[in-house]
Amino acid sequence: xxxxxxxxxxxxxxxxxxxxxxxxxxxxxxxxxxxxxxxxxxxxxxxxxxxxxxxxxxxxxxxxxxxxxxxxxxxxxxxxxxxxxxxxxxxxxxxxxxxxxxxxxxxxxxxxxxxxxxxxxx
Numbered sequence: 001x002x003x004x005x006x007x008x009x010x011x012x013x014x015x016x017x018x019x020x021x022x023x024x025x026x027x028x029x030x031x032x033x034x035x036x037x038x039x040x041x042x043x044x045x046x047x048x049x050x051x052x053x054x055x056x057x058x059x060x061x062x063x064x065x066x067x068x069x070x071x072x073x074x075x076x077x078x079x080x081x082x083x084x085x086x087x088x089x090x091x092x093x094x095x096x097x098x099x100x101x102x103x104x105x106x107x108x109x110x111x112x113x114x115x116x117x118x119x120x121x122x
Contacts, residue, residue: 001097002030002104016110017085023058024084026076028108034070036101044074047096051076054090056083081110 006012007029032040048060056079065071078084087093100106115122 002100002106005105005107007107007109013108013110017081017088019081021081021112023112024078024081025111026074026078026084026108027111028074028106030072030074031105032070032101033103036103037070039101040072040104043100047093050093050096051087054083054087056080057087084110
């Protein structure tokens with residue numbers, strides 16, 4: 001399992017998933033050793049395939065840092081926090097993330113859209 005390093009130590013993912021709220025966006029930044037990239041990608045693909053089959057899943061996209069930085073960002077959209085919580089705490093998913101390379105550090109955090117007049121909708 002990757003080491004979990006909260007984006008906001010005062011409000012880590014385990015506190016966030018306890019909230020009852022509408023649509024959420026998971027942003028998860030991963031850092032790892034360059035030699036573990038292929039293994040990470042294989043594990044992420046397996047994890048994402050599981051998540052894709054779960055109720056409330058809308059979409060996901062993995063991004064890689066430019067250049068020689070072995071950092072990745074996953075962006076996933078869920079219908080509700082309850083849907084995400086059910087998938088994230090599912091025993092099958094927990095078993096899958098245990099296969100993540102030992103060098104992987106994950107920083108998952110949940111967000112919601114914000115409306116900014118004239119710029120974007122919430």
